[in-house]
Amino acid sequence: xxxxxxxxxxxxxxxxxxxxxxxxxxxxxxxxxxxxxxxxxxxxxxxxxxxxxxxxxxxxxxxxxxxxxxxxxxxxxxxxxxxxxxxxxxxxxxxxxxxxxxxxxxxxxxxxxxxxxxxxxxxxxxxxxxxxxxxxxxxxxxxxxxxxxxxxxxxxxxxxxxxxxxxxxxxxxxxxxxxxxxxxxxxxxxxxxxxxxxxxxxxxxxxxxxxxxxxxxxxxxxxxxxxxxxxxxxxxxxxxxxxxxxxxxxxxxxxxxxxxxxxxxxxxxxxxxxxxxxxxxxxxxxxxxxxxxxxxxxxxxxxxxxxxxxxxxxxxxxxxxxxxxxxxxxxxxxxxxxxxxxxxxxxxxxxxxxxxxxxxxxxxxxxxxxxxxxxxxxxxxxxxxxxxxxxxxxxxxxxxxxxxxxxxxxxxxxxxxxxxxxxxxxxxxxxxxx
Amino acid sequence: xxxxxxxxxxxxxxxxxxxxxxxxxxxxxxxxxxxxxxxxxxxxxxxxxxxxxxxxxxxxxxxxxxxxxxxxxxxxxxxxxxxxxxxxxxxxxxxxxxxxxxxxxxxxxxxxxxxxxxxxxxxxxxxxxxxxxxxxxxxxxxxxxxxxxxxxxxxxxxxxxxxxxxxxxxxxxxxxxxxxxxxxxxxxxxxxxxxxxxxxxxxxxxxxxxxxxxxxxxxxxxxxxxxxxxxxxxxxxxxxxxxxxxxxxxxxxxxxxxxxxxxxxxxxxxxxxxxxxxxxxxxxxxxxxxxxxxxxxxxxxxxxxxxxxxxxxxxxxxxxxxxxxxxxxxxxxxxxxxxxxxxxxxxxxxxxxxxxxxxxxxxxxxxxxxxxxxxxxxxxxxxxxxxxxxxxxxxxxxxxxxxxxxxxxxxxxxxxxxxxxxxxxxxxxxxxxx
Numbered sequence: 130x131x132x133x134x135x136x137x138x139x140x141x142x143x144x145x146x147x148x149x150x151x152x153x154x155x156x157x158x159x160x161x162x163x164x165x166x167x168x169x170x171x172x173x174x175x176x177x178x179x180x181x182x183x184x185x186x187x188x189x190x191x192x193x194x195x196x197x198x199x200x201x202x203x204x205x206x207x208x209x210x211x212x213x214x215x216x217x218x219x220x221x222x223x224x225x226x227x228x229x230x231x232x233x234x235x236x237x238x239x240x241x242x243x244x245x246x247x248x249x250x251x252x253x254x255x256x257x258x259x260x261x262x263x264x265x266x267x268x269x270x271x272x273x274x275x276x277x278x279x280x281x282x283x284x285x286x287x288x289x290x291x292x293x294x295x296x297x298x299x300x301x302x303x304x305x306x307x308x309x310x311x312x313x314x315x316x317x318x319x320x321x322x323x324x325x326x327x328x329x330x331x332x333x334x335x336x337x338x339x340x341x342x343x344x345x346x347x348x349x350x351x352x353x354x355x356x357x358x359x360x361x362x363x364x365x366x367x368x369x370x371x372x373x374x375x376x377x378x379x380x381x382x383x384x385x386x387x388x389x390x391x392x393x394x395x396x397x398x399x400x401x402x403x404x405x406x407x408x409x410x411x412x413x414x415x416x417x418x419x420x421x422x423x424x425x426x427x428x429x430x431x432x433x434x435x436x437x438x439x440x441x442x443x444x445x446x447x448x449x450x451x452x453x454x455x456x457x458x459x460x461x462x463x464x465x466x467x468x469x470x471x472x473x474x475x476x477x478x479x480x481x482x483x484x485x486x487x488x489x490x491x492x493x494x495x496x497x498x499x500x501x502x503x504x505x506x507x508x509x510x511x512x513x514x515x516x517x518x519x520x521x522x523x524x525x526x527x528x529x530x531x532x533x534x535x536x537x538x539x540x541x542x543x544x545x546x547x548x549x550x551x552x553x554x555x556x557x558x559x560x561x562x563x
Numbered sequence: 564x565x566x567x568x569x570x571x572x573x574x575x576x577x578x579x580x581x582x583x584x585x586x587x588x589x590x591x592x593x594x595x596x597x598x599x600x601x602x603x604x605x606x607x608x609x610x611x612x613x614x615x616x617x618x619x620x621x622x623x624x625x626x627x628x629x630x631x632x633x634x635x636x637x638x639x640x641x642x643x644x645x646x647x648x649x650x651x652x653x654x655x656x657x658x659x660x661x662x663x664x665x666x667x668x669x670x671x672x673x674x675x676x677x678x679x680x681x682x683x684x685x686x687x688x689x690x691x692x693x694x695x696x697x698x699x700x701x702x703x704x705x706x707x708x709x710x711x712x713x714x715x716x717x718x719x720x721x722x723x724x725x726x727x728x729x730x731x732x733x734x735x736x737x738x739x740x741x742x743x744x745x746x747x748x749x750x751x752x753x754x755x756x757x758x759x760x761x762x763x764x765x766x767x768x769x770x771x772x773x774x775x776x777x778x779x780x781x782x783x784x785x786x787x788x789x790x791x792x793x794x795x796x797x798x799x800x801x802x803x804x805x806x807x808x809x810x811x812x813x814x815x816x817x818x819x820x821x822x823x824x825x826x827x828x829x830x831x832x833x834x835x836x837x838x839x840x841x842x843x844x845x846x847x848x849x850x851x852x853x854x855x856x857x858x859x860x861x862x863x864x865x866x867x868x869x870x871x872x873x874x875x876x877x878x879x880x881x882x883x884x885x886x887x888x889x890x891x892x893x894x895x896x897x898x899x900x901x902x903x904x905x906x907x908x909x910x911x912x913x914x915x916x917x918x919x920x921x922x923x924x925x926x927x928x929x930x931x932x933x934x935x936x937x938x939x940x941x942x943x944x945x946x947x948x949x950x951x952x953x954x955x956x957x958x959x960x961x962x963x964x965x966x967x968x969x970x971x972x973x974x975x976x977x978x979x980x981x982x983x984x985x986x987x988x989x990x991x992x993x994x995x996x997x
Contacts, residue, residue: 153853154711258708273876277591425862428858442709452892
């Protein structure tokens with residue numbers, strides 16, 4: 130039996146998932162390929178920590194050198210997460226000529242300049258299917274299945290926590306805080322939920338997907354990001370009245386010879402679009418290519434078992450590379466020095482907008498607001514003004530606009546928010562008429 | 564520039580799509596891989612046929628030998644379709660050591676015993692992404708992305724024509740015939756639509772997917788098949804009243820150590836399941852694995868450009884194989900002599916059923932029918948009997964049953980249909996509570 134040795138760095142949720150998968154299905158892989166993947170070492174921080182598994186004594190180590198220096202370990206899976214020390218471990222392994230697999234969004238989206246360069250230089254296999262979308266094969270699909278296509282756009286619901294929150298808010302009439310609490314109780318969200326709800330996790334993921342789809346490393350820092358922390362239930366309901374659902378979308382688009390648009394923000398999408406039916410903590414990727422047209426991949430984007438499934442698919446690719454002593458065939462993203470010329474700033478993008486003003490209930494208010502919008506060439510597609518209330522006070526005015534430049538809208542809203550009749554900061558959500 | 568020569572057999576819709584894709588995007592593939600795919604020969608039946616393309620004169624040939632004997636053509640795409648002569652061409656190319664790509668469902672589902680054996684024997688690459696699901700990467704997903712999983716089930720809407728018909732019937736209140744006419748007008752259906760509406764196309768596809776997922780060649784002839792030609796609008800509407808949608812599902816399932824179930828038939832699925840939202844001519848594949856959980860792939864399952872996209876993804880795999888002189892790493896399905904022991908006959912499967920009886924509007928009818936059902940141990944979950952009509956005549960009685968064995972239901976319906984009070988053949992549709 131031809132065995133291939135593997136090391137795992139980090140024995141958290143994903144590491145345990147990979148261990149359990151191989152315990153159960155390594156023989157299945159042997160049957161399908163003729164090679165048996167065997168875990169030889171697991172790097173942990175603390176040997177004395179109590180572990181559920183009956184792990185053989187010699188499996189655990191706290192010394193990365195035991196893995197780096199062992200030429201009998203050709204495949205290393207980095208499943209630690211975070212930037213340090215994960216990044217250095219990955220770079221060291223690449224330099225040692227090992228085949229590397231990582232589930233680490235952060236190092237790919239924030240340190241891709243180093244990672245892609247070293248992977249290309251040392252011609253090592255670097256698998257990262259598990260970094261985006263859990264068990265959904267989105268990396269393989271973009272990299273291999275759609276290789277004959279110019280990718281036009283990727284539109285994704287790529288964070289389960291925020292999608293769960295938005296779903297629960299609308300379906301169960303919850304406030305953002307209540308829905309967040311539910312997500313945390315379900316174990317979907319981290320103790321510090323900022324990474325999810327501020328959109329950063331989604332931004333990491335779209336950075337990776339765009340780099341792959343367009344062949345140029347687009348770091349996280351170039352992604353325009355807004356989270357869902359300011360979304361009110363009221364806005365989800367108004368949106369629905371207009372025939373839209375609000376989703377936190379990760380978006381990347383490049384027209385032929387045009388600049389790249391890349392961003393993450395809450396977005397109104399038509400409620401009859403397939404992405405609008407993605408509920409709870411599910412993820413979905415909607416990709417458009419010049420030949421394939423539109424395809425959608427859907428599933429759970431996180432969790433121990435699905436993520437392990439993705440890591441294993443990369444392990445088998447690494448085994449194949451090893452067994453034929455071959456090098457990566459499809460190139461990694463290129464690191465460009467001057468990225469600005471490739472990326473369109475959000476201020477220059479044109480959107481339709483959903484806008485909700487809070488204003489006093491007096492005659493002439495709508496005229497003032499629409500006057501300012503007109504000044505900035507923002508034309509109104511439809512408007513709902515809630516009828517006069519019994520008690521005096523603030524009323525919502527909700528509008529959908531035609532396409533206008535982001536920078537014009539910003540200026541207009543700034544001016545409107547200074548009006549005396551406007552009682553609270555105006556809310557805007559961008560619309561995507563998929 | 565490293566060029567790799569390709570021959571195309573057949574210059575119909577898909578062949579032209581592949582030609583056009585390479586005309587447009589071959590340089591993209593060169594940029595991503597360092598190899599340039601070049602079409603060297605196209606096999607056609609008739610040289611004198613008028614063609615839109617300004618094809619170079621020396622590209623076309625009517626002699627397969629010019630391709631088979633040319634050692635400078637290592638990759639051949641069979642895009643002729645049908646069994647003969649496509650099958651012989653594929654086998655000859657495999658024997659010559661060429662890398663073969665085919666979009667041909669029929670030869671894989673009906674002659675897989677020969678094809679898989681020869682591909683394994685000659686250790687040739689055989690790509691067939693385009694045989695199922697157009698540009699949706701379902702083959703790559705099952706074969707590579709889910710390789711660490713025991714596949715539990717595949718549930719697919721794999722034929723666009725029939726899905727279009729069922730969608731239009733319900734949404735526009737059309738009869739089967741009217742909706743079929745519309746599908747034909749749209750160019751979705753063949754002049755002879757039997758392959759689609761009788762479920763045979765779907766059966767070809769599930770045969771290929773099940774062979775891949777379970778590692779054993781499951782020929783088309785072992786798939787239980789029913790089409791949609793007997794579905795009435797009335798049944799779609801009653802199903803909806805019960806909270807179900809009717810879809811033509813292709814289904815394959817294997818429990819650990821259990822037998823394989825494989826079939827194609829109209830099926831009631833819950834209307835809030837993601838598969839129920841697959842409308843018109845879209846395809847979707849819903850796959851469950853022991854680690855990945857449930858994932859869904861969705862898109863257009865046919866058409867010139869999407870299918871070309873799939874062929875190109877296989878061409879790039881073939882180029883990779885060539886450039887490293889490597890052999891297929893993941894094994895082909897095994898051909899078993901005695902398939903019966905692996906497959907569960909439909910008579911032994913337990914289903915819930917939707918049943919619609921047509922009966923005279925007299926007292927005691929329901930009692931007679933339910934008496935016979937009881938005799939065969941079929942218990943009723945819910946029943947709708949339409950109120951007495953003003954005119955005397957036949958009325959529908961609609962039931963949902965609990966799980967019962969197919970063979971029992973068949974016997975019961977046979978007996979019921981012989982009752983004098985029953986005025987037309989009883990309709991049954993199986994239910995899948997996904």
